[in-house]
Amino acid sequence: MTEAPESAGPRAPHAPGTPCWVSLMTRSADAAEEFYGALFGWEFRPGPLGRPVRASLGGLEVAVIGQLPPDAGLSAAWTPYLASDDVDLTAERVRLSGGTVAVGPLDAGDNGRVAIAADPSGAVFGFCTAWTHPAPPRGGGPGLPAWNELRTASAVRVTTFYARVFDYEAEPPSAPDHITLRSGGRPVVALRGMGQALPRALGAHWLPHFEVTDTDATVQQVLESGGRLLEPAHDTPYGRVATVADPQGARFGVVRKIGTVPRPRG
Template structure:
């Protein structure tokens, strides 16, 4: 995960179903820019304004994420939302509805960025769908400050895995351990996202949600920066088979994880 990976060229496309973008809607956009800019080294430039003020986060001049400002009267959960690639977002939105999900926003055009929609799966977890044109999503991965993994925390995986497989054509790989309810979603034999069934461990006031992991050079140091910038540590850094991981929340409460590549 330490080697930078860029798109194959100006006409490259994410495979349908591949996580291609992460976005965060907040109440204080300026303060949120300052937090993540200091934490991940991001800079910002204006993005599509169809849903209100919005900026794209850049790392070394390449786009990695987006952030927008909620209207003052909208008291929605503050959460990072993954966008899954689609070749035809209108058709994908129809499939979401047919499979028991809900389409809350769109599909709608987002200027030069393409066409997007925001939906929820049958358990209520929110995700986006993106049919890219000139702007093709996250332009670089595999270095500190970039999205590394998307994982759905849900009640149980069996029904929800069937939903995502039906909509996006994923292959499912259940965990080997009988004590762990986990399904890895694959496209073309490559893992692209995970579903983690945690039962009643989900917060009662939140329900199922997608969690974004960001790569960092040092997970422990990243948590110290989070606290210094006004955020909170939710789960301290610990070693896992995939690297050293931790979970934190920004000053508005948006939860995210960091992962330090073990190599």
């Protein structure tokens, strides 16, 4: 796990590989809006064609929520987008490094140029040029993205792939097969090798974490709203963390960072 990328005011160009966006593809976007609106206080506005919708908090755009085609046979999932100075070049690096480019590169309006790919372990991620809308303030805040973590069978095996694609520098492992990658001199994403503990049916996947004021209370709210608890709340050097799934099965983490005051329980 690692801290979320920091920025202030309008986004300046991101260092390559810095998480700059997150999107949810789900079977019922309406149900997802209701769930995440109640959980994080997000507000929503439709995109140019109605879907996908954009989620915002306090005037800051947080995420995109889109609807899966009914016959796609895909599971609901969150996908992080990583910054790229040149999406076409990054796509070529993905291919040459053993990954697969599934969508794009293509132009996406004010999102710039985007593509969606999978690393050699099958974990799906996107990459795009600089986002043009205001970014969360330094240090984030409740309801905003906190960090992104790749869960895979072996972190060591995919570290070289991400380093080649985004010029990351790897920190010494903080735990066996737990590797933090740096861009622009600071930590931006984490890779967590799970070995046989990685769910076989799920496979390698990226897991976004969102900041909350009270991890335990948020988990309870997720359960009361029809979601599931996947990893109970526990204390880490970064704060109190839990892994949950929304009612449609999309997985994400919640974290109360160290120094955050828990909200009163009702």
